[in-house]
Amino acid sequence: MSRINTNVNSLIAQRILTNQNKELTTTLERLSTGSRINRGGDDPAGLIVSENLRSQKAAIGAAIGNAERAEQVVNIAEGGLQEISTLLLEVQSLVGQTANDAGMSQEEKEANQLQVDSILQTVDRIAEATSFQGTKLLNGNFDFSISGQDSSVVDYEIKSAKLNTGDTRNVQMIVTASAQTAGLYVSLGGTSLDLSSNTATFEFEVAGTKGARQFSFSSGTNTSAVAAQINSFTDVTGVSAVASSTGLYLNSNEYGSTEFVSIDVTDNAGISAANAGVYTMSTTAQFTIDTTSRAALSTITNAVRDEGQDLGAVINGVTATADGLTARISNEFLDVEIELDQAGGTALGAIDAFTITGGGAKFNLGPNVDIGNQVSVGIGNIAARKLGSVSTGYMDQLGAGKSANLVNGDLNAAQEIVNTAIKEVSTTRGRLGAFQKNVIGTTIRALGVTLENTTAAESMIRDTDFAAETANLTRSQILVQATQNALSISNSNPQNVLALL
Template sequence: MGLTVTNSNTLSLLNILNKTSSAQSDTLAKLSTGYRVNKGSDDPAGLIAIQSLNSELVSVDAALSNSARAKSMLDVADGSLKEISSLLTQVQTLAAASVSSGGLSGAELAANQAQIDNAITAIDRIVRTSSFNGKNLLDGAQSIRATASDPTKVSDVRVYSRPSQDSTQSFAVNVTTAGTVASATLTTVSAASLGDAQFTVTGSLGTATITVADADTFAEIRDKIIAAASETGVSASISGSELHLQSRDYGSSKFVSASLISGDTDFANVSRTNGTNAVVTVNGQQAFVDGLKVSYNSNGTSGDFTLTTTGNVAGSAGNVNIDGGGATFQLGTSSNTRSTVGLNSLYSHDLGDSISGYLNTIKSGGANDLSTDANKALEIAKKAISQVATAQGRIGGFTKFQVESSVNSLNATKEGLTAARSTVRDIDFAVETAELSRQNVLLQSALSLLGVANQQSGQILSLLR
């Protein structure tokens, strides 16, 4: 190349210097932010992937927040249920102590009744005040609304969950076979012909020894058996000259038996005789039945109800109709991950059932208080305990298998998405630091060579001297 005033070397070096300086600026930006992609020109496809991953992570974080709130709400309900269960256990203990009234004075029975009254009042207070973020939990405000089309056949309808997208549903209830109590004949001899005897009566709750005097009437013998019903679960009835034993409840788990210990052999030994469960279909699907209590799971809906004595006959028992309600939780990132759970009312007038009676009836002055029927009070307390345990189990199951499993899945998803975003977006500091060192060397070298190139222009002036 000739010696001219146009110094192409300088221009070339300036171009290289500008490129190196621009690359160094990009490297410094990456090192200062920690991101490989800071603007669209860094990696257009990568930027699209990052924005998509960011959107998914925002959805996952929102779902995790929703799940955490759902768990907190259900934990509050579970804590209240634990206290209600504890109070009901105390009610059961007091009722059981009051059944054997022979060893208790009137003042002691009155004290037991007063304690039961206080416990039931406390239960109603807990139900009324249990809330989360301003929403009552156990007073029925969060229950799934369900009714029976024929309340004379189906009662105590409760729904524990339903599909969130189907707020209105109807389930046809059909009784294939009626349920029965366990029943057997103890004696067919009139009371006037019976003598002294002692025998045991055994049922699903246990065994009691019955002592009969020669002068006892059929009614007195029957009443002795009934008085021990809280120990045995066996009642008695008279039909003409026959004395019958029967379980107080329906179902295959209920049974009666009797064994003569001594005395009049007209009291027969009764081998174990079991009742039967009703056979019921809900929307054509076989339901789970314990006596007359029917539990079903159909099309994402689960619940239970009780057949009344009127409904305990073969044929249609009407429909169970659902009309919305319940607490709905968003447990995932899409609209089809919503779940609805029902928190049914647990007031004392809802605990129990239509057959045995409700918890509020065992308060002072109620139809089943201790002075009226301590056996019935004990039976109701047991059913209330079972009902609360069922509610607690349903909430616990929903928390464990729906909420907590969703949280675990979302955390795994978040981990995967974060790792994927990091792969696309984040820089390798070791690589970028090495690149910055290389650019510094190139920049210093270019600056030094630019000085050399500028000296070439000065040589032209020396020729003109």
């Protein structure tokens, strides 16, 4: 080189040294921070993707925390319900003891009543005291609220309903098939028994879901007297009777396919009226005799039996499962059970049952805040005045001086109320347990796996590969040193021209 004003080799070496220093700085930064992307210029596309993944991680982590918090709420509610269940079993025992009337003194009955009163007060106290961070769980605070309840709706239970903020949901029920009791008609040819002789007896057995009873009547007995005798054992058989001008209607006390009525004539005593016999009821109309189904009294060798029919219904476009007069649907957006009265359950047509206006315990168990990730669970009021049903009565009726008290009240009604209350509490516990196991538990596990995979994806994009970067560090250090030596040589080359002077 014979020029000294411009040292091209030095300029090249300076440029390369600057680039090598930048690479070395980048490598040292990645090794010291552990992140491959420290600013947008490191990898613009990778930065966008990794930030989105970080956002997803934060949302998933919040959802896992929400699910864990929901599990804590359910655990506290379960603790209160478990204690109430124990108390109800104690009341059941006290009712059974008091029913042993001949073996119980008045003082013992009064002592048992004192225990029941104390238990009822404790149930109310637990319902009021069970809370999570000051929010009461068992006093109806998390029950759903409704408006516009139709008069044919006897009772209802909203177990779950998803509603957007401020939204309401109309619940419409279409009765497609009438509920029926089991029923038979026994034609006897008149208002009194006309047997073959004064010494003959008409003998038959009536059976229902609760049991069976044998009856025997002499000639001349009015059908009304026969019905009265059958009705005196309705608690034993589950069957009631109504006298007509020519015979008897036998019907189960409850509606539904699990109910039945049967009659087995063991001695027809020569009843010979033209239409005498046992008839079943129409399957399409309640209390309507199927005149083609006659079984003559003289030809009956086995019991004639009829079964009830469950309600057929569609609720909000979903075919409901039914038991007697009660229909239920259960899906992601609505889980509701509705009980109709006799008129509503036996007449085909549409019923605007009610409108859900809000309520329920809402949990957001997904990464996105929307109705798809929300779960809403109804927890009813577990106070004594709410435990029971419209048809049987409520637990507060077992209190002193009430209709089902243990001293002089109706113990049959008391036991039915307690049985219903125990079933209600057990059902609530089972429903919350299923929610805890199948919804919360599954959600936590699924979100945990999702969080792991999302974290792994974000790490692949953003984190430093130390094996590669340490190799880059060694390479950069060597190149920087080599470039510095090259620059030093380039800078000293112009001095060679001095040899020409």
